[in-house]
Amino acid sequence: MASLHHHQEPHGEDLARAAQDALERSGEQWTTMRAHIFAALAGFDKPASAYDIAEAVSKAEGRRVAANSVYRILDLFVAANLARRVESSNAYIANAHPDCLHDCIFLVCDTCGQTTHLDDDRITNGVRSAAEKAGFAPERPVIEVRGKCAECDAAS
Structure with a gap:
C-alpha cells in the first residue's frame, strides 16, 4: 500500500x-x-x-x-x-489528477486562505479503519487542518 x-x-x-x-x-x-x-x-x-x-x-x-x-x-x-x-x-x-481516486487532506491557512492538498493514504486509511471499528461505514473522510502556512507563520 x-x-x-x-x-x-x-x-x-x-x-x-x-x-x-x-x-x-x-x-x-x-x-x-x-x-x-x-x-x-x-x-x-x-x-x-x-x-x-x-x-x-x-x-x-x-x-x-x-x-x-x-x-x-x-x-x-x-x-x-x-x-x-x-x-x-x-x-x-x-482536482489536478481526476483519474486518481483517494481521500484528500487539506491544510488551510486561516491568514491568507491558501490551501494545500496532501495525499497520505496511511492517514486516510487509518481514519477509515477507525470509523469501521466503531461500526460506521465511511464513504468520504474529510480531513482538514486549519492553521498558518509557512509564509504567514514566518511573517508573524
Missing part, C-alpha cells in the same frame, strides 16, 4: 482535457457551461466559492451566471472527482 504518493499534475488545456475525459467516462457530457465553470475553477489559486466562480464566468461570458447553476455543476464535478470541496470554507478546488 502506498502512503505518500505524487502525481504528474496537468495544467491549463491538459487539465481541462483530463477533466473532460474523466467526466465523459462517467457518462456525463462536457458542455460549454461545464467547460467555462471548470476553467474558472482551475484559474483560482485558492479555493473558490460558487459565487466567486459565477462572477468569474459572468465576466468572461459577458452575461450573468447564477450561483445556483454553478453549485449544481460543482456537485457534479465533485461526484466525478474533477473537483474537491474544502468543507470548512464551503469552497472548491480543481
Whole structure:
C-alpha cells in the first residue's frame, strides 16, 4: 500500500482535457457551461466559492451566471472527482489528477486562505479503519487542518 504518493499534475488545456475525459467516462457530457465553470475553477489559486466562480464566468461570458447553476455543476464535478470541496470554507478546488481516486487532506491557512492538498493514504486509511471499528461505514473522510502556512507563520 502506498502512503505518500505524487502525481504528474496537468495544467491549463491538459487539465481541462483530463477533466473532460474523466467526466465523459462517467457518462456525463462536457458542455460549454461545464467547460467555462471548470476553467474558472482551475484559474483560482485558492479555493473558490460558487459565487466567486459565477462572477468569474459572468465576466468572461459577458452575461450573468447564477450561483445556483454553478453549485449544481460543482456537485457534479465533485461526484466525478474533477473537483474537491474544502468543507470548512464551503469552497472548491480543481482536482489536478481526476483519474486518481483517494481521500484528500487539506491544510488551510486561516491568514491568507491558501490551501494545500496532501495525499497520505496511511492517514486516510487509518481514519477509515477507525470509523469501521466503531461500526460506521465511511464513504468520504474529510480531513482538514486549519492553521498558518509557512509564509504567514514566518511573517508573524
